[in-house]
Amino acid sequence: MNTQMTYTAFLDEQCLASGPLVDVATAIQQHANQSNATVLIFNDQTGKQIDLDISGSKQDIQQRYAEHPETVKKVGRPKLGVISREITLQQRHWDWLDQQSSSASAVIRKLIDKELNDPNSESNKMLAKQATDRFMSAMLGNMPNYEEATRALYQGNKEVFLDLIRDYPKDIYQHILKLSAYAF
Template sequence: MQTEPTQTSCTAFVGRQLIAKGTLQHVVAIVKDTLEDREIAQLLIFDDFTGKPIDIDFRGKTAEVLQRLSNQAGHTPDEKESEQPTRRVGRPKLGVVSGEVTLLPRHWDWLKSQPGGASVTLRKLVDEARRSGKNESKVRTAQEASYHFMTAMAGDFPQHEEALRALYAGNQDRFYQLIDDWAPDIRDHIKTLAENAFIEEET
């Protein structure tokens, strides 16, 4: 289930200073109620999951800005898709969907010899692959979020490129060392985004 845009976790910065953190609706309300127009002009709001900036139309009063956000949330691209009836093939009670799998004869022979037969064995293999790839997916997501935020907010900081190399190499100590002298709010947010980038693979 997708998070609604207004409930997206995000962080707002003016220059190098963290201004607000929380849901998009919460952050937008704080920004409108506390910042002057000239400060809002320098504002950047980042999605905490992707590390990418979020564009907000701040024209008008706080209620008007929040209303526009609510309207956008009520007309997401996935809305039409969710209205379409789901077509199921196979055994509805189990949620099984049929599909074509092309294997060599020796593969079929091995699958058929396993307890439960080919279908059960294939499902087990897929579930095992999904579990083993979970950490890899977390690492990749954290790396990309950190990269996007670092590029936008720390692109001109010293040793920026070296820090990125350490990030993608999984060298946590080197990464933290390189960003240690950066602006505190930016550095700390990078550490939060990169938290899962250094997960060790399960053995």
């Protein structure tokens, strides 16, 4: 599974830009200078629509949306991206964790990473379905076959799903295929 955050911007039915947030924001700003048309931006991992601030220069946008390490001192191991939170488990879970050769936190991180990297896991299939559904709802809520395609998506019926979406606009169709790649 792709764990790098990517975004896609659409101008009506046309894909305007796709990739890291800074690249999408820069492309939208360039387009905004030429047109006042509304652009919709989506997080590719969640399917959620987002808003961007494209004011200022190209350098302002690059500073605003470039991925850079946090400079604020945090408790724990911030260079590794570790965030401290409380977790509640049953005694048998703690007993099992205590028997492992690594710390409880390390074991839990490994289990989560294993799940995240398995595109065939049930949780990742559901996440892909939800992302696809959110995108389709925003872009195609009034299109023919939308509701039937959504039902086929959640039922895991790939053939019916693909048949129902085949006549959608090309860029939207391609993006749905990308989002639903791990849904079935």
